[in-house]
Amino acid sequence: MRMKVFVFVLAVSVGAWQCEGSEHGHENQIFPLRMKTGSGGHYIPEVSCQSWRVGVEAHNVVEWKTVPADCEGYVGNYMLGKQYRSDSKTVCHEAFSYAKTLNITSRDIWVFDVDETTLSNLPYYAHHGFGVEPYNATTSDEWVEVGEAPALPESLKLYKKLLSLGIKIVFLTGRPLNQKAVTVTNLKIAGYHKWEKLILKDTSIYHGKTAVTYKSSERKKVEKEGYKIIGNIGDQWSDILGTNTGQRTFKLPDPMYYIS
């Protein structure tokens, strides 16, 4: 409940921007996208920041460190408005439509990433420029340690529906092993009560490895145990690329950060 009030206050504080389909005109605000300097055009954030965001989702824009500074308002509006929820809903809808077509066995699992897939760190990012600020391990870990990240509502619905089909859930996260207790607590508070495995990153094994390598390796281990990955959902391309990706993959929106 505290989180709901918090997000509501944030939504109000963002001000006039309501959502991408807003009636408030932005066309007179010149808000150039930095990576596009030199091309001589005049940019409208609604258009060029949206192009950047869609470029991220389609994996054309890769290896970026922070959100372009001029897109902070756009990304904040997106995350707090209707579009993020609608985009997430569409992905989860496609995922469930696919799951319903399958004949489920007791060895079938669905892999969920945690951050921005299962749990939302939006309350944190809303205080840190929606991805414009460089990643800060100290403040980020402090936020995780609070253990009150809310569920992503569309993901929680999908999770429940997949469970109802008899599919087992595996959470596979880049969070380190020493955040296991708080992650378990947070998942339960957020409404996730049942899972087959919760895999956190053993940094003694995967130190310096990419997320693609770590996640591929852990998925392979799971498959060697006899499980079949019928679905795999994450907000990062590194969640769904590499090997042992699963029978079908789903990319949830995330314009706030990029993990290789």
Place this chain on the structure above:
Amino acid sequence: MRMKVFVFVLAVSVGAWQCEGSEHGHENQIFPLRMKTGSGGHYIPEVSCQSWRVGVEAHNVVEWKTVPADCEGYVGNYMLGKQYRSDSKTVCHEAFSYAKTLNITSRDIWVFDVDETTLSNLPYYAHHGFGVEPYNATTSDEWVEVGEAPALPESLKLYKKLLSLGIKIVFLTGRPLNQKAVTVTNLKIAGYHKWEKLILKDTSIYHGKTAVTYKSSERKKVEKEGYKIIGNIGDQWSDILGTNTGQRTFKLPDPMYYIS
């Protein structure tokens, strides 16, 4: 020139919708997205059709036959407005930024798909519901045979810039071999004057095969000849999935049709 006038007339005929960042309010127009019936919400096309489009670009929405009927207006507006151009520009910008980092050799090639990547069939689709109508081989072939599909302006710019870096171009298209002459003519009229290879589909070999199979197989042949595919750009996921995909791939927007 005829095409420009044609597109202009269409743009005007679409009416009040100007672009996705339009100041015209759509929030009172209830315009439910068909694949979302039963979830009980009220839908705004600007939001839910955008979610569908982004779902297509991120390869979450797959194997679709036609654009959802209720998104015809949205897709038409998108294709004729600023967003399609801006989205294409962002992809081509990322592609060229990547290409500039490479040390080019005489064996380096970049694969371009043709339709909706190199040449635009928007004048045709604008008369056929922007993808709402099922594919019609007869009228579609008639349009191709005219040989006047305009260049996609951002793709043409990218093509010229890649050539200037010394990169060779290979066009790889699902168009059948018997459309070779008209395709050559059309490419030249549109401003594409130089290429290493133009590969069309030999339907006697690839009849009944998917585009992923056909394109992977042809890319493999090209690599066996000693070329290195340093980049690969297409509007369909089937252009950039499979094997021998190239060192990096780029997905141009296309909300009008899906090819497996």
